Amino acid sequence: QQIQDMGGSYNAFLQTSLPPELRIYDPSVETAESSGKAFATTFPRGFAVEILQVLSGPPVIV
Numbered sequence: 001q002q003i004q005d006m007g008g009s010y011n012a013f014l015q016t017s018l019p020p021e022l023r024i025y026d027p028s029v030e031t032a033e034s035s036g037k038a039f040a041t042t043f044p045r046g047f048a049v050e051i052l053q054v055l056s057g058p059p060v061i062v
Contacts, residue, residue, distance in 0.1 A: 010030075010039050
C-alpha cells in the first residue's frame with residue numbers, strides 16, 4: 001500500500017529533496033501509470049538497480 005501511495009514502484013526509488021523547480025522528474029506528481037509509461041519509454045530494455053546496502057533481513061511470511 002505504501003508504494004501505491006507514492007505512485008508506483010518507480011516513484012519509490014526516485015524520492016528527492018530537491019526543490020520542485022529543479023526537478024525534471026517529480027515523483028510527487030506522477031501516478032503509477034504515468035511513471036510506468038515514462039520508464040517504459042525511456043528504458044525499453046529494462047532498468048537496472050544496484051543495491052549498495054541492505055539494512056534488514058528478508059520478510060517473514062506467515
